[in-house]
Amino acid sequence: MTTLPSSRPQAIVEPLRKIVGSDAVLSARSDLLVYECDGFTIEKNSPDVVVFPTTTEQVAAVVKLCNEADIPFLPRGAGTSLAGGCLPVGGGVMIVLTRMRDIEEINLRSRYAVVQPGVVNIWLTQALKGSGYHYAPDPSSQGACTIGGNVATNSGGPHTLKYGVTVNHILGVEAVMSDGQIVQAGGPAEDPPGLDLVGALVGSEGTLAIVTKVWVRLTRNPQGYRTMLGIFDSVEDATNSISAIIGAGIVPAALEMMDQGILAALEDAFQFGFPLDAKAILLIEVDGLEAGLDEQRDQIIRLCEQEGAREVRMADGDKERQKLWKCRKQAFGAIGRLSPSYCTQDGVVPRTKLPHILRHITEIGTKYGIRVVNVFHAGDGNIHPILLFDERDPAQIKQVLQASGEILDECLACGGSVTGEHGIGVEKVEFMKKMFTEDDLTVMNQLRVALNPSNRLSPDKMLPTAGACGIEQKHPGRRAAM
Amino acid sequence: MSITATEMLPISEKLCPDTQEALVDVVRDCYAGDQVIYPIGGGTSLDYGLPPKADGVGLGLDALQRVVEFPARDMTITVEAGMTMAALAECLAEENLRLPIDVPDQAAATLGGVVATNFNGPRRFGEGTVRDYVIGISAVDGRGTPFKGGGRVVKNVAGYDFCKLLTGSLGTIGLITQVTLKLKPIPNAHQVVACAPPDLAAADQLLAALVESETAPTAVELLVGTGWQQDRFAADVNADAARPLLALAFEGTAQEVDWSVEQLKTEWRRLQMNQTHLLAGSEADQWLQMLAEFPRRGPAAGDDAALVLKANVVPSGTTRFVAQVQALDPTATIQAHAGNGTVIVRFADLPDGGIGRDLVGNLDALAARLHGNVVMLANPARAEMTRQSVWGGIDAPYRLMEAIKREFDPKNLLNRGRFVYQF
Numbered sequence A: 001m002t003t004l005p006s007s008r009p010q011a012i013v014e015p016l017r018k019i020v021g022s023d024a025v026l027s028a029r030s031d032l033l034v035y036e037c038d039g040f041t042i043e044k045n046s047p048d049v050v051v052f053p054t055t056t057e058q059v060a061a062v063v064k065l066c067n068e069a070d071i072p073f074l075p076r077g078a079g080t081s082l083a084g085g086c087l088p089v090g091g092g093v094m095i096v097l098t099r100m101r102d103i104e105e106i107n108l109r110s111r112y113a114v115v116q117p118g119v120v121n122i123w124l125t126q127a128l129k130g131s132g133y134h135y136a137p138d139p140s141s142q143g144a145c146t147i148g149g150n151v152a153t154n155s156g157g158p159h160t161l162k163y164g165v166t167v168n169h170i171l172g173v174e175a176v177m178s179d180g181q182i183v184q185a186g187g188p189a190e191d192p193p194g195l196d197l198v199g200a201l202v203g204s205e206g207t208l209a210i211v212t213k214v215w216v217r218l219t220r221n222p223q224g225y226r227t228m229l230g231i232f233d234s235v236e237d238a239t240n241s242i243s244a245i246i247g248a249g250i251v252p253a254a255l256e257m258m259d260q261g262i263l264a265a266l267e268d269a270f271q272f273g274f275p276l277d278a279k280a281i282l283l284i285e286v287d288g289l290e291a292g293l294d295e296q297r298d299q300i301i302r303l304c305e306q307e308g309a310r311e312v313r314m315a316d317g318d319k320e321r322q323k324l325w326k327c328r329k330q331a332f333g334a335i336g337r338l339s340p341s342y343c344t345q346d347g348v349v350p351r352t353k354l355p356h357i358l359r360h361i362t363e364i365g366t367k368y369g370i371r372v373v374n375v376f377h378a379g380d381g382n383i384h385p386i387l388l389f390d391e392r393d394p395a396q397i398k399q400v401l402q403a404s405g406e407i408l409d410e411c412l413a414c415g416g417s418v419t420g421e422h423g424i425g426v427e428k429v430e431f432m433k434k435m436f437t438e439d440d441l442t443v444m445n446q447l448r449v450a451l452n453p454s455n456r457l458s459p460d461k462m463l464p465t466a467g468a469c470g471i472e473q474k475h476p477g478r479r480a481a482m
Numbered sequence B: 001m002s003i004t005a006t007e008m009l010p011i012s013e014k015l016c017p018d019t020q021e022a023l024v025d026v027v028r029d030c031y032a033g034d035q036v037i038y039p040i041g042g043g044t045s046l047d048y049g050l051p052p053k054a055d056g057v058g059l060g061l062d063a064l065q066r067v068v069e070f071p072a073r074d075m076t077i078t079v080e081a082g083m084t085m086a087a088l089a090e091c092l093a094e095e096n097l098r099l100p101i102d103v104p105d106q107a108a109a110t111l112g113g114v115v116a117t118n119f120n121g122p123r124r125f126g127e128g129t130v131r132d133y134v135i136g137i138s139a140v141d142g143r144g145t146p147f148k149g150g151g152r153v154v155k156n157v158a159g160y161d162f163c164k165l166l167t168g169s170l171g172t173i174g175l176i177t178q179v180t181l182k183l184k185p186i187p188n189a190h191q192v193v194a195c196a197p198p199d200l201a202a203a204d205q206l207l208a209a210l211v212e213s214e215t216a217p218t219a220v221e222l223l224v225g226t227g228w229q230q231d232r233f234a235a236d237v238n239a240d241a242a243r244p245l246l247a248l249a250f251e252g253t254a255q256e257v258d259w260s261v262e263q264l265k266t267e268w269r270r271l272q273m274n275q276t277h278l279l280a281g282s283e284a285d286q287w288l289q290m291l292a293e294f295p296r297r298g299p300a301a302g303d304d305a306a307l308v309l310k311a312n313v314v315p316s317g318t319t320r321f322v323a324q325v326q327a328l329d330p331t332a333t334i335q336a337h338a339g340n341g342t343v344i345v346r347f348a349d350l351p352d353g354g355i356g357r358d359l360v361g362n363l364d365a366l367a368a369r370l371h372g373n374v375v376m377l378a379n380p381a382r383a384e385m386t387r388q389s390v391w392g393g394i395d396a397p398y399r400l401m402e403a404i405k406r407e408f409d410p411k412n413l414l415n416r417g418r419f420v421y422q423f
C-alpha cells in the first residue's frame, strides 16, 4: 500500500486553491471525514485533500499537479458506490465531480444528450420529461448517483433486462487521462475509428481515466406498459416461470423477484396488499407497442399459471404501477424493520440456475444460523441476497462474511460472476483471483499500465496484481443495495 | 480461400491450429521467432485496413468452430471464433434465436472476423451493434498469453471489459478464439415500407419526423443513386431514378408489425408522402439481406466498385453528407443507415484527381464537421492507401491506442501495419 509522507499533500493545498479557487478545496481534518468512505463502509481512509473542480481544464491541472508532486488521486461522484470504489487508499487528492453538473445539450433529432459527469441520473430523466425520450439506465440509486459514476461502474438497474446496461447507452466520453491530457473518445457519431476506448473506459471504476463529459444515447419511450404480479406458493415455481417466460421468446422490460421474507417487511412499510403467505412474488413488466402488449401479458399469465402460480394480478392503472415500483425500488429502506444490521451481496448466475442458487442460499443461511431474504433482478440472474444479523455480536459478523463468500463461490461454480452491477472496487479484489486466471489478470494489468502507467490514479482498486494489498474484511457493514 | 489470403497478405504459409491451446503455441513460437502474424477468419475482409508490408504467417481460425456451450433457455451461446455466421445462425434458429447483426458473405464470414471488424448492417438502428451482444471473449495477445474478459452471464461488471476493447480491434491486440453472445428471439413477422421522396431535402424531413414517430423500426435505410435501379423492389418504389428511396423495416409479432406499417403510412400521409410500397415476410427478410451485402457487392449483378467508403456522422447530418457525395460523383451508389448516421458509398470509378485529393480529403473534412470520420472499406486497385485515407479521424486519440497496442503486442506482430497505429 502506498503511504505518503503527510507533508507532501499539505504542500499542494495552496497550488490547488489557485487552480480551483479556495471555496473548492477541503483540507481540514473535520471536513474530510465525509469523504473517508462511500456506500461501502467497512474500510475507511481519509483523503488528504478534496477538490471540487468545475471545468475539465481544472481537472487536468489538478491531475498534472498531483503527478508533479507524486501524490495519488482519485475521482468521486456522489459516493454511492457499494464496493469501496471511492476509498482513497493511501490518501492523496480526491477529485469530486459534483460541481460539474450541467446538461450541455439535448439533441432529439440525433438521439443523444451531452452531460457533465456530476449530473445526477434522475436530473436527465426529469429534463427529458415530455420529450418522448429517456435515458435508459435506471439504477435504484438514480436519485443520488451521478452519470459520471454510472459510466465508471457500468451501472445496471431493473430495466437492464431489455434495455442493456450503461455501456450500451454511451456514445462518447471526454476524459482526463492519468497524466493530465484531455482526450475525447467517441461522440455524437457512431463507430469512431480505432480501438473502442469508450468501451474500455466504461466500467473501469475510475482506474483508467477521469470522465469529464459524456455523450449518452437517448431511447424512445415505450408506447405502453403491462405490469403484473405473479404470486407463488414456492420459490421453485417462481424461478421456473422466469425460465418459461424467457424461453418462450418474451423479453420483459423488467422481471424482479421478492421472497416471503422481504414481502413481510415491504407490506409493513407500504401496505400494498401483498399476500403474506406467498413464498415468492414476481414483478413482471412488458413494454413496447400497445399492439403487442395484451398478447404478451396473456402469454405470461398462462406460462406462470402452467408453472403453478397461485394467481397473477395486473397492476390496475398507472398509479398502481408506480406504487409497485416504489415498493421495489425502496425495498432496502424496509429492511430496517427486520433486523438491526444487514449485508447485501451482488452475484450473477445463468438464469436457469436461479432455483439452484436460491436453494443453496437457504442452505447456507441454515448452516450459519443467519436469516437471508431476497429481492433481486431475476430476469438477469442477478441475485442480491440480504443477510440479516446483529452487528453487536462479533460471532455473527464473522459468519455473515463467511456465508457471503460461500454464496459468491457458488455463483462462480454455476458459471456466473461475483458482481453484476456494484463492481469490484476494494471489496471484491480478492475474488478476481477466483474468477480470472493469472494470465487474465496479467493482461488486464497491461491495460492499466498502458493508460495509467504511474498508477497514481485510483491505486489498489479492481486488480489484485496492481499492488493491492487486499482489504481483509472484518465487518460486513450496513449496506443498502439493489 | 487460401488463394485469396496469399494474394492479399504477404504470407509464406497459413497455419490452421485446430484447438485454442495449439493456437497459443503458434503465437508463442511466433513471438519467440519475431514472426509477424496475419489472422484469417473467413477471408472475406482481408482487404480491410492498410495493405500489410511485413512478411509473416497466416493464422487461420477456421478450424476453431465448435459450439462450446449453448444454454438456449439462458439465451446465450459460447462458440469458437472460427464458426461462420451462417453456421451460427443455423444453430441458433433451431432454438428460435438469433444474433441480429447483418453481415455480408454470411456463409464465409466468421464470428471472430465480424467481432474484429465490428461490421454491422441495417438492423443496427433497432437492434444495436455487435459490441452489444458480446458478453464474454477469449483471446491470445501478441506475447502468446491467453486471456478472457466478461463471462457467460448477461450481466457482469468484474474486471476490464475486453469484450468491448477487442470488438473492432482488427486482431491487432489479440487473436479472438472464443466468444459468448447474448441472443434474441427470432421475430415472427417482418415488413419493409418504402417511399421515394422527391429529393434529399424531403427525405430529410421524413427522417426528422421519425423522431416523433409512434413506430419503432429496426432499420431506417436511405438509398441513393442510379445503381439501385438494378434492384427490382427499389426500381418499383422509385420509377424516377433521380429520387432517393427511404425504406423502414419492422420486426416483431404480426400484430405489432401490421400496426406499425399502418401507423407509418398515416404519419407519412400527413407529410404528403402518399405513395408507399410494401414487402412482407421472407421477401422482406431477403431484401434486408441484400442491403446487408451492400458493403461487399452492390445491387447490380457483377457490380465491382472501384472504391467503397464508409462514413459515420451525427445522424442529423446524413442527408447533407449524401448530398456532398452526389455532388462529387453523381454515379455513386449510396446506402445510409440514416437513423445512425452511417453512410456507405460505392464509387464506380476512381476520380481523376486521385482518391486523396478529390474524395477522401473532401469528405473527411465534411465528416469531421459532422463530428465523424470516413474509413475505406475496399479499394481493389490498392491505390493511395495511407493511414489517413484508410482510417481518417484526424483528431481521434490514436496515441492512447498506440499505448495499448504496445502493451498487448510489444513486438508488433499482430496484423502489423494494417490498423490505425503509427507503426
Ligand SMILES: Cc1cc2nc3c(=O)[nH]c(=O)nc-3n(C[C@H](O)[C@H](O)[C@H](O)COP(=O)(O)OP(=O)(O)OC[C@H]3O[C@@H](n4cnc5c(N)ncnc54)[C@H](O)[C@@H]3O)c2cc1C
Pocket (backbone or CB within 6 Å): A038, A039, A074, A075, A076, A077, A078, A079, A080, A081, A082, A084, A085, A086, A097, A117, A138, A139, A140, A141, A144, A145, A146, A147, A148, A149, A150, A151, A152, A153, A154, A155, A156, A157, A158, A205, A206, A207, A209, A210, A211, A212, A332, A421, A422, A458, A480, A481, A482
Ligand atoms: C441504495 C442504493 C441502490 C443502488 N442501486 C444500484 C443499482 O440498481 N444498479 C447499480 O448498478 N448500482 C447501484 N448502486 C450502486 C451505485 O449507486 C452505482 O455504482 C453508481 O453508479 C455510483 O455512482 P456515484 O456517482 O455515486 O459514484 P461514486 O460512488 O462516487 O463512484 C463510484 C466509482 O466510480 C468512480 N468515479 C466516479 N465518478 C467518476 C468520473 N467522473 N470519472 C471516472 N471515475 C469516476 C469512483 O472513483 C468510484 O470508483 C446502488 C447504491 C445504493 C446506495
